[in-house]
Amino acid sequence: MKPIMQVQQDMLDRMNQLKELSGAAIRPAEQIQGQAPGGLSVAFEAALRAVDAQQHEAGARMAAVDSGRSDDLVGAMIESQKASVSFSALVQVRNKLTSAFDEIMRMPL
Structure with a gap:
């Protein structure tokens, strides 16, 4: 087993790495570079693939x-939590899109 000071230092190093990466995983669709214009479906597919990659990595x-x-273990738990948060955010976006589509379908012509 590692001494407690080494574990604490490892955790601080991980936290500093995460500070540098904050916001890099999920970005608005207009900030995703290298994609052909395709609208919402392309952006949602890219987000879905990113979340899937995070799930596989975790x-x-x-x-x-x-x-x-x-x-x-610390790195594995951090990856697991990142994947969980990303998945939850993706599900919330999907639910908002579904409710918006339902609202549009209920509009009178």
Whole structure:
């Protein structure tokens, strides 16, 4: 086991890395570079793929910790929480889009 001071230093280093990356995972559609214009469906598909990639990364890190190939439990838990928050945000966006579509369908002609 690592001494407590080493664990604390590792956690501080991870927190500093996350500060540098904040906001890099999910961005508004107009800020996504290198994509052909396609509107909402292209942006939503890109967000869906990003969340899927985060889920796979978190799963791989947790599997590595579970199998003993890695002792980076803190990193695995952080990745798991990031994936969870990203998924929750994606579900909320989907629910808002669905309710907006339902409202449009209920409008009288």
